[in-house]
Amino acid sequence: MIDAHGHLITGxxxxxxxxxxxxxxxxxxxxxxxxxxxxxxxxxxxxxVTSLPDYxxxxxxxxx
Numbered sequence: 789m790i791d792a793h794g795h796l797i798t799g800x801x802x803x804x805x806x807x808x809x810x811x812x813x814x815x816x817x818x819x820x821x822x823x824x825x826x827x828x829x830x831x832x833x834x835x836x837v838t839s840l841p842d843y844x845x846x847x848x849x850x851x852x
Contacts, residue, residue: 789825798822804829808837 800814
């Protein structure tokens with residue numbers, strides 16, 4: 789799926805309501821990484837994982 793800005797929407801294949809950046813770990817299962825969404829999310833209340841207090845981005849995202 790592509791968002792309004794033309795970027796790929798990525799999410800957890802196991803927890804379809806979890807949406808994040810590619811490579812993010814899903815905070816629900818703590819082992820699946822976010823991949824481009826190829827499944828239908830119609831009617832699913834999504835949660836952007838960066839808004840969660842237990843969000844842990846991959847180490848390379850912490851580098852500036």
